[in-house]
Amino acid sequence: MSGIFRLLLNRLSISLIVLVGVSMLIFAIARIIPGDPARIALGPNANAEQIANLRAEMHLDASLPVQYGHFVADVLRGDLGTSLYTNRPVTQDIAQFLPATLELVFLAGFIMVAVGLPLGILAARHRGRWPDHLVRVIALLTVSAPGFVWAVILMLLFAFYLPLFPIAGRISDIYEIERTTGFLTVDTLLAGNWGAFRSAVHHLILPAIALSLSGIGQAARLTRANMVETYDKPYIEMAQAYGFFPSRIARSYAFKPSLIPSLTIIGLDFAAMLGNAFLVEAVFAWPGLSRYGVAVILRKDLNAIMGTVLIIAITFLIVNIIVDLMIAFLNPRIRYSTRGAS
Template identity: 35%
Template sequence: MSKQSGGLGRYIVQRLLLAVPMVLILLTLVFVLMRVAPGDPVSAAAGGKLSAAQLAEKRHIAGLDKPLLEQYWNYISNVAHLDFGTTFVDHRKVTDLIVDNGGATLSLTIGALIVAILIGLPIGLFSGRFRDSAFDVGARVFSITTYAAPVFVTGLLAQLVFSGGSLPVSDQADQLMSLNVDTTTHIYIVDAMIAGNWDAVNDALLHLVLPSVTLGLLIVGVFIRMIRVNVIQTLQGDYIEAARARGIKESAVVTKHAFRNALVPVITVLGLQVAMLLGGAVLTEKTFNWPGIGLMLIQYINQRDYVAVQGIVTVFALVVVFISMLIDFVNALIDPRVRY
């Protein structure tokens, strides 16, 4: 085994071992926060319609009458078996809820990430290349504004501007058109492609535009600032001066040398941006009535369904950890310095 492959393997093992306490800390925080929330979850979910005996039976079924340590152990054990509980309100398995609604949230998150990359990378590149120019000042103001603007405000403004226009302002797809698309992968666009219904694909893409732009603008400022700073630092490097001295065109120096090296730190922060996207997806889905996990989370919060909220938040936490690990592995592959 080569030294490089050995270093990469050792780094992956270390990262996997570090993920175990990270997951346990996150799960413990979710468990504790749900227990310190005011009010009894069974009484809140039942809406005061059950007798004392019925409430006691519901608490027993949910395991809330057991000692706290036993509840914690059962919670950790169930999560290890990918069992996130059964909702109080509609008696659905949280796992089934994630499968049924996760495709919509995944589509929205990927669409928002594409929007952020398509807008943030070129603006950051030109902003760093033409430092302190009028374009650079405008790009910095734009990045600060988009980062600070609440996602629901941006969504409401988008709905106001495009209401009655060519872009849909709510839902994932036209309801009548969606009846002709069979659920196979639970990702509507993919299901429409499998069915060969290209009208439905076009309709789904149109419905995706405004929510994706709204959510993507939440993190586009991060990409602009990261690219800008790294391009500026890279252009000051000795190897850039050497490339210029060899007579390489400035455009080639910027695109082939500075821009590529500036992308490495951006990959590092992608994991953090996924966490921000998932948080923003909750409000975006509510604003656009998007049938994803975030919309379901708000509904269960309003219904005080303790098990559903705990299960969905747990899934969000595990997804963030998984994406963070995946980004670390990719970063270690493209940048050997990370391994040592």
């Protein structure tokens, strides 16, 4: 059996166990939160009979194991219940709000990698000199402040004082685009509407940069630290002795081994953006899943809470599996060790 395939099966089985544990944990926490979901949903004017009927419909009058059993059975059928916040199926809400968050997170993750890794390489190549010091200061500043702080700063600078970017929303109101995939950049391209595409990208840039800044600093610091350690290896000294260009040494001999330990943290940062995006989404009025998740938590919308957390957990696990496969691809020792264990 292929080492990569065996690793994939191993990670999938572990992820399934983790997903069951997450569902049980969030199910228990959602039931412990003070407040009666039925009364919150019906409002203060509902009578006792209406509340009792809704509690029975939501299985809240049953024991916790029975409630969890109903939940698992519904999930296996693809039914996450009805949201008390929107009065729509939770799956429909997720289908509407998830693409907006994924679009934001994908661009933020791309910016994090495209900017953070080169900055780390630059700092490692010029360690102890002014480019190194400058990158370390930038990394420290971006890591120190949370995403919503950068969101407010960027909005003030580039939306109010320098009106270069829009303040809120995903696209200008003048465009009406059929939502085929939910990803506006994709839907506008499918529609062949270049003006709408430019508007969607224009709205996306500022919140994506705000969400990515912390990850940029983390990626730069990790890449620099790992490459500095790699530069002390004997084979790097040999390459330098043979007179190889510094750019070739950095790119071909120092970067790839240094990337392997950085990938895990970068992957975790990318997956964590799903949960951390809610403050950035709140600042820019971005209609994403993270913002929706906060709203349903405040209203103790149990079905929506469970559905949102499960989707975020599944995405987090998928990203970790992809990172593990990338590390195995870059590191032959992992492939050979898993192949030998088969």
